[in-house]
Amino acid sequence: MRLTSVITLIMLFCFQALSAQPKAETEVMKRMYKDAQERKITIAKSGEIALGAICPGKSMRVVVTDGVLSEMGVTLFHPGLDRKVAPPVYIFIERYLLSLLLKKNQTEQKYLMREDFVELKLNGRDLFQTSRSVSLVLQTIQPGTPFTLIGNDTHFTARWTIDNGNTSFEVRFPKQYDLILGKDKKETAQAFCQDVLNYRFTEHSGKLDSLYFKYIPERKVFEEIVDTYMIPQVRNGKYIRQRGGTFEYVFNERMGVESLLNLFLHADEMDWNNAISLTIKGYYQMNQVVKLPLKNLCAYLKEQKCTGYLGMEEETNKEYKGTVFYINRDLMYKHLLYFKFPKEAFKKGDIVITADFYPYIPINNIGDLYEDITTSQKNILAPNK
Numbered sequence: 001m002r003l004t005s006v007i008t009l010i011m012l013f014c015f016q017a018l019s020a021q022p023k024a025e026t027e028v029m030k031r032m033y034k035d036a037q038e039r040k041i042t043i044a045k046s047g048e049i050a051l052g053a054i055c056p057g058k059s060m061r062v063v064v065t066d067g068v069l070s071e072m073g074v075t076l077f078h079p080g081l082d083r084k085v086a087p088p089v090y091i092f093i094e095r096y097l098l099s100l101l102l103k104k105n106q107t108e109q110k111y112l113m114r115e116d117f118v119e120l121k122l123n124g125r126d127l128f129q130t131s132r133s134v135s136l137v138l139q140t141i142q143p144g145t146p147f148t149l150i151g152n153d154t155h156f157t158a159r160w161t162i163d164n165g166n167t168s169f170e171v172r173f174p175k176q177y178d179l180i181l182g183k184d185k186k187e188t189a190q191a192f193c194q195d196v197l198n199y200r201f202t203e204h205s206g207k208l209d210s211l212y213f214k215y216i217p218e219r220k221v222f223e224e225i226v227d228t229y230m231i232p233q234v235r236n237g238k239y240i241r242q243r244g245g246t247f248e249y250v251f252n253e254r255m256g257v258e259s260l261l262n263l264f265l266h267a268d269e270m271d272w273n274n275a276i277s278l279t280i281k282g283y284y285q286m287n288q289v290v291k292l293p294l295k296n297l298c299a300y301l302k303e304q305k306c307t308g309y310l311g312m313e314e315e316t317n318k319e320y321k322g323t324v325f326y327i328n329r330d331l332m333y334k335h336l337l338y339f340k341f342p343k344e345a346f347k348k349g350d351i352v353i354t355a356d357f358y359p360y361i362p363i364n365n366i367g368d369l370y371e372d373i374t375t376s377q378k379n380i381l382a383p384n385k
Contacts, residue, residue, distance in 0.1 A: 022069040028182040029069050032095075035102035036072070048075065055101050055135045061094065071182075074098040078143035085149065085156075086305040086330040092180040093158050093171060100134045109134065116179055119172040127169075137162070137169050151175070151330070177331035177360060185360060192359045193280060193290050199300040201293070204269045208240050208247035221250055221258070227309070229325055234311035238262055253346045256320055257312050260341060264324045265308040268299035273349055278337075278357040294353060301326045306335065318343060332363045 022043060024030040036043060039054060048059040055074065063071035073094030083090055096118065103109045106128055113119070120127035122137065146161040158171045178184055183191060213222035225237040239250040239258040249270050251259045263272065276294040279287055301308065306326040314321040319342045326335040336358040345351035 022064045022067050025068050025070045026183050026187050028095075028099075029072065032072050032099050032102060033069055035099070038104070039102055041102075043069065043072075051101065055138055057139055060098055071095065072098055074101060074138060076138070076141055076143070077147075081147075085151065086328065088180055089149070089156060089330060092173070092182065095182060096173070097134065097138060097171070101138070106133070117174050119170075121168075121170040121172065123167055124170075141169070175330070175332040177328070177333040177362070180331055188360045189280065189282065193288060196297060196300050197290060197292060199296055199303075201268065201296040201299050208249070210240065210242070210247055213240065219255070221255070222247070223258075227307075229309035229327065231311075234309045234323070234325065235261070236265065236307060236309045238266055251346070253343055256315065256343070256346075259346070260312070260320060260322065261310045263294065263341075264298070264310050264322075264337070264339070266298065267293075267295040268302065270295070274345055274351055274353060276339075276353040276355055278355055280357050280359065282358045282361075290357075291352070301335070304328060305330055327363065329363070333360045334363055335359050336361055 022033075022045075024033045033043065041049060041051075041054075041060075043049065043062055043064070046062055046064045049062060051058045051060055051074070059075050061071070061073050061075050062069070071091065073091060074097050076094050076097070077090055081090070096116075099112065100109045103112065110128060120134065122130050122132055127134070127137065140162040141160050146165075148159045150157045150159070153175075155172055155174055158173075160169045161167070162169055173179065178188065181188060210222045213224045215222050221239050221241045223237070223239055225235050227236045228234060229236070239255070239262055240247045241250050249262045249266060251262060251270065251272065253259075262270065272295065273293060275291055276297060278290045278292075278297075280290060281287070298308075306328045309325045309327065310322060311324075312320065312322040319340050321338075321340055324337040324339065326337070328334070337355050338357075339353060339355040341353055342351055345353060
């Protein structure tokens, strides 16, 4: 074989090897991917990969789509586990414990946990003050091991009962959406735009029932106010009316406020197909426009465990203006939507609703809502050096 042919084959092999390596989607995935490579773990496609000596008997779950590595985690939970809180919480637990396993030693593990304010406890004691390691503990956890997830206003605590019920292992971590989602604020904003456009809406077939509603005789409607947010005027609920033998959502110009509460919170359950044009603000996503059916947006936010609250601000002869908060208390963030609703949209299905949309605002820190906008403007105005 000629030397040039050998060189060509070697180059082709190297190119194929490099092209088979996935590209990490986020900074967290880049770090974990690098750690996996240093531990001699090869990742090329989605699937389960045995962890070998790193954690005998355990495997890691890998998600690679179109050459992009989007998720990694040690497999701990049974797929059929009843997940009563946001699914990303369970994914985070598996991802974070894998990130600890991939570290070379306890010093690196402790440093990562200090950075993220995460705690590991064995029978109430700091795990690193016992004779157990992260690997030894995780080897005792099987899909059927008794497990509980407890949350308060600021933290989650995941707890397993191991060693035949004699020992408890806990992972305590803050309700901090960027930590749990594994994306920083810029990455979450970018992911929102893509995820909401890729979301596949499924029509609902549920029937309305007036069982829990308050009847308002003078208006001939049934009212259900479930909750309020910050002030009584910003509320969650619905308005329905009876027509024949069935109930339907109120939606007409005569009851504009009630109709818009229904629409922005329950469009996915209504026979209404107008589009909404969202101008995404904040986190360096200034003025990016996303257009989609409003019912798709509502359905997507509900799937993300967000609860909507609407407050009206202004009514003119032509339009309504208001604010909607979509709140996820499991991950401690809210989306903020400022909308303009033309009154002619009550009758015309081709009218596009316009809104400004601020994604992923920390519930306990609204101060950074405009911070990145100010920073971006300063960067734009700053001369090149």
